[in-house]
Amino acid sequence: MPKPLKLELQDHYQSAKLTDKQLARLNSLQELNHSNSKRRAESLTESSSAKQFSNRLFPKWALACCFLLAVMAFFQYQWRPLDDPWPKADAIAAEVVYNHLKQRPLDFIESDFHELKQSFVQLDFRLQKSALLDSFIYGGGRYCSLLSIPAAQIRSAKSIQGEYETLYQVDYRESIFGALPKLVQGQASIIRYHKGVAVEIWVDKGILFAKTRSI
């Protein structure tokens, strides 16, 4: 159903967000700079006012400690992502959870995997089953995107607890999605949390799978 282009563009861009780690780094950058500015202002004050008064309020060793702590905090944030073997996993989880919570209307209602597979005619990949999806009961699907790459968003049937699960399948491109665990190499799926929802992520048969988990 066509909707105004303006609204669709707004929806499309609103779904893009900085990850929590990126936000933390930007905030840390601002705080570090704020403390440096303060330090510079204080050193100016120190040189122009009575030295004794200034030293009593802001001892140099305390300033040095603050600065050292700020630098250490900054570098901790800076370098932590380099240790993360799955650098895009948080961004993927955030987008999956955002759309999982929205529960937008489905384009196809199909409980049979093969019927559902045939419904997604406009994807440039084929939906796949994966060993980690044995207990997933298909309910339907809709076209969507993950990190701006066209994707299939599949919803499970309602569980006894009245909950749905959301499964994303998208053509896996390492340049976009970063390194992710590949079942074929014997790697285990990973779980990332966002807004209290767990998302399990893995790559199988060249497809990136991301599925919310009922806890």
Add this chain to the structure above:
Amino acid sequence: MIEEQNLNRLYRYALSLGADADLAYDLVHGAISRFLEPPIPDLEDPIPYLIRSVRNAFIDIKRRDARYQHETYDEEGSPQDYDIKALESLSIDQNFIAQLLGELSSQEREILFLWAVEGYSTSELADLLNMPKGTLLSKIYRLRNRLLSTAFVKDALQNSGNYYA
């Protein structure tokens, strides 16, 4: 402090330029770093300044990569000009929005983003894009025709409206 909401606005703007997620973050990070270099500009609303900073950095990178090209438009060659409001009557199925954006140039995506998400007027757009208003109006005219030629976009007022600006 630039708050989360505004950091995300800058990030989305960077994405609209055609930056991938990593580059978009780097552009925001760079803009914030430069903004915080003393002397810090005393601005009531730093966002327009930061948007310009992100834009300039993106163009610098793309020029270096020789991939971003300023398209030149022959203003006299356009049969008519449209105000940015002429885009209001266009509609699209949400399934095709990513596909549509993928077919547009950096500058076309940027114009759509600034119009739809940031609510820029034609004059504000001309100012940010650093081009005469007439050139921008020609550009909007061509953008509208291009959108309608993609088969994803429909015009609700195709036969009844007159958008001549």
